Amino acid sequence: MLTLKRIAIDTHRESIAYLSRDCPLYRAEEFLALAKVEVTAREDRGSGPGNGPGSGLRLPAVLNIVDDPHLLGANELGLSEEAFRLFGQPEGMPVWIDHPKPVESLDCVRAKIQGRVLSQAEYNAVIRDVAARRYSKMEIAAFLVGCASFMTAAEVLSLTRAMANVGHKLDWDHRPVVDKHCIGGIPGNRTSMIVVPIVIAHGLTIPKTSSRAITSPAGTADTMEVLARVDIGTDEMRAIVEKTGGCLIWGGRVNLSPADDVLITVERPLGIDTREQMVASILSKKVTAGARHLVLDIPVGPTAKVRSRADAVRLRKLFEYVAGELGLPIEIVITEGLEPIGRGIGPILEARDVLAVLRNEPGAPADLRERALLLAGQLIEADPAVRGGQGMRRARELLQSGAALRAMERLIEAQGPSSLALVPGPLGYDVPAPQDGVVQSIDCLRMARIARLAGAPAFKGAGLDLFRKTGETVRKGEPLYRIHAGLQSDLGFAADLAGRDNGYVIAAT
The missing domain is CATH 1.20.970.10 (Transferase, Pyrimidine Nucleoside Phosphorylase; Chain C)
Structure with a gap:
């Protein structure tokens, strides 16, 4: 047997096992590097069915061979951070490795x-x-x-x-249970953090699970984490929903459609994001989250995920077909995705915009507010007591009265307030306008990439603060936006990319 050792390496959702080349129990030639192995925590590993990852008994992993005795002893088996979490056993535990059974699928x-x-x-x-x-x-x-x-x-x-059908399924006694989703691709589009408290304030149940960013500057979970704890398990999630009427948490802990989480880790870096896989990903998670009514936002724009209205209609029909067969009522809203939403791109900057809307501040971004009200209104109309066409009016009343802000404050308190200060990164660089004119368009993909290079979402204060939006005038040399970063190297990378193409098209006047 070998002794289990935790190796502090982040392999990003890939389970990696480490074996010394000098191991006296297993020949490295027999277990080749990058081969698949099965790690077990019981000696009678060959008998009985497998229990899968997270069972504390068996874990499929990819093997790496180690030549450095300071990293791994000859009688140790190392597991990466992800593999150690899934295996669920303490360091020092006796373990074995074996060749895995052929994967017939x-x-x-x-x-x-x-x-x-x-x-x-x-x-x-x-x-x-x-x-x-x-x-x-x-x-x-x-x-x-x-x-x-x-x-x-x-x-x-x-x-x-x-x-x-794989993973947990949530079932709620509350009726109706509603949910909202956006297919993504538009920086700053943090409508969920406004929609959820509005819907809670109305009295509907909305257990919202959201993702972290993979290739974007911030996911909803990254931004909500600026305000409250989001790394919450199923039992605690239920308690929060019972207490407040909803939640805004990271979906990774509640194990809804776990196969999708695995697929995404390969899908996104390869740039594979077909409409078929998008539909399966979104609807599988909504069904397992226990939603009984879903509002889906499909932004359309030249640099959005969906580039034309015709493509949006085709995507809408596929969503409607699959959701209908699954028995999930769905309402699809096709919105404009011509530019980033709000003024901030990056977790802290987006949280600032969300709070400005909830607090009814005079300078709150109108585009973020109106889009959130549109979607909240559609969800509120799932309430049988609300007359058709009155949902958005009701949503606006709840926002303007402060009821939505109070609902968000209760939600933050229930999830656990964050101690993070809402202060952008200490390093800044203003990107100047190259000429006088009117902003004609803003490239969403370019803005997202610049914000990522600045350090978002890993550094919560990194990102972009937009000073000009589409239709606004600017003079040569005036700042179009400010890049915020925490490290000089990140600021340099982002500023260099912005210098080659700032993402703005300015029409001369």
């Missing part, structure tokens, strides 16, 4: 690559193995590419069902 992946339509049973098999971490990133990439090449609407439904 890979035959389905090969069939999909060859263009075959897969059945519900085949998607079930693939997703079970993905969720159990039996696939390497290479194999996940093969599955994603195969699906991106061709999927029928029926296959999208099968994939969604398979993803929804």
